[in-house]
Amino acid sequence: MNRITELLGIQYPIFQGAMAQISRHQLVSAVSNAGGLGILASGGLTADEVRDEIRKTKALTDKPFAVNLMLMMDNVAEIVEVLIEEGVKIVTTGAGTPKPYMPRLKEAGVIVIPVIPSVKLALKMQELGCDAVVAEGMEAGGHIGEMTTMPLTRQVAAHLDIPVVCAGGIADGHGFVAATALGAEGVQMGTVFLAAEECPISAAYKQEILISVDTSTVVTGRKFGAPVRCLRNQLTTKYLELENQNISRHELEAMTMGALTRAVEDGDVDNGSLMAGQIAGLVSTIRPAKAIIEDVMTEAKAVLEHLSL
Structure with missing residues (x-):
């Protein structure tokens, strides 16, 4: 047991990343x-849809389990009220500061854990009264920051008093041990859970994860300050070609609408x-979420036993 498992009442300090349109009740539960922390993604949902999930x-x-709040959404305040009404006690946040909602959340006894991309923002979240942070490096999928996982996690852990969870580029026990060595007290994983049996994505999407290699991803959107990491395909190739030309952000966003x-x-x-x-190149089999978590913990223990300094 460490501060994360004790704080949240979970068996293993493993978070399942909140992936928009993916992290639904099937995977989260x-x-x-299995002993980890399932996290519902509220991005793109109405308040009623969040309540249903x-x-x-x-x-x-x-x-x-937790619910992730995408703070750029217009209906965040409404969703916060739904979480409180439904008795949700753990919230992770992204894409903004939870400051406007902290009094209401804390009044309701909610644990707040923001996802942060820098030491500066991590310190602000600690000062705000957040209970822990997720330090997410740019190796992660989806919307990313600029810092890589290793220097980010180490520096955040060195500066904060509250627990740190490491995210970005972790899919097995070796990654778990590495995160712990950097000062993290838990890990957040997303990509490996795309290949979970319970993950409600198309079979074709899962197959693309399984056949990926280390160089299969690419980052789009850097030109306009909105970088997103995805697997390479026809869409990303076309996007990058247009991004390097004199194309407006509006035109690029129109191309990816509904993607x-x-x-x-x-x-x-x-x-x-x-x-x-x-x-993604390390993910080669479809397993139940329980097997993913247990394999991570078993491998982590084996790695620790064989380490010699």
């Missing part, structure tokens, strides 16, 4: 039942957005 998750698990849905629901691996991290 499976991760929580919370209730479906509760019907499948009595273990702790994640095309990948997740339709299985369009050519024109869909296959968000995934650089560690």
Whole structure:
């Protein structure tokens, strides 16, 4: 047991990343039942849809789970009220500061854990009264920052008094041990859970993860300050070509409208957005979420036993 497991009441200090349109009740409940922290993604959902996902998750698990708040959404305040009404006690946040909602969340006894890309923002979150932070490096899939996982995690852990969870480029026990060595007290993994049996994405999307190698991902959107890491395909190739030309941000956004849905629901691996991290090349089998978590912990113990200094 460490500060993360004690704080959250979970067996293993493993978070399942909140992936938009992907981290739904099926996956979240499976991760929580396996002893980790399942995290519902609220991005793109209405307040009523979030309430429905919370209730479906509760019907499948009595273990702790969290809801992620994308703070750029217009309906965040409404969703916060839903979380409180439904008795959700753990919240992770991204894409902004939770400052406007902290009094309400803390009044309701909610644990708040922001995802941060720098020491500066991590210190602000600690000062704000957050309970822990997730330090996410740019090796992660989806929307990313500029710092890589190793220097980010080490520096955040060195500067903060609250617990740090490491994210970005972790999919097995070796990564778990590395994160611990950097000062983290837990890890957050997303890409490896794309290949979980319970993950509700198309079979074609899962297959693309399984056949990936270390160089399969690419980052789009850097020109306009909105970098996103995905698997290479026809969409990313076209996007990068246009991004290097005199194309407006509006035109590029129009091209990617609905791209994640095309990948997740339709299985369009050519024109869909296959968000995934650089560690995808290490993910080669479809397993239950329980097996993923247990394999990570078993391997981590074996790695620690064989380390010699």
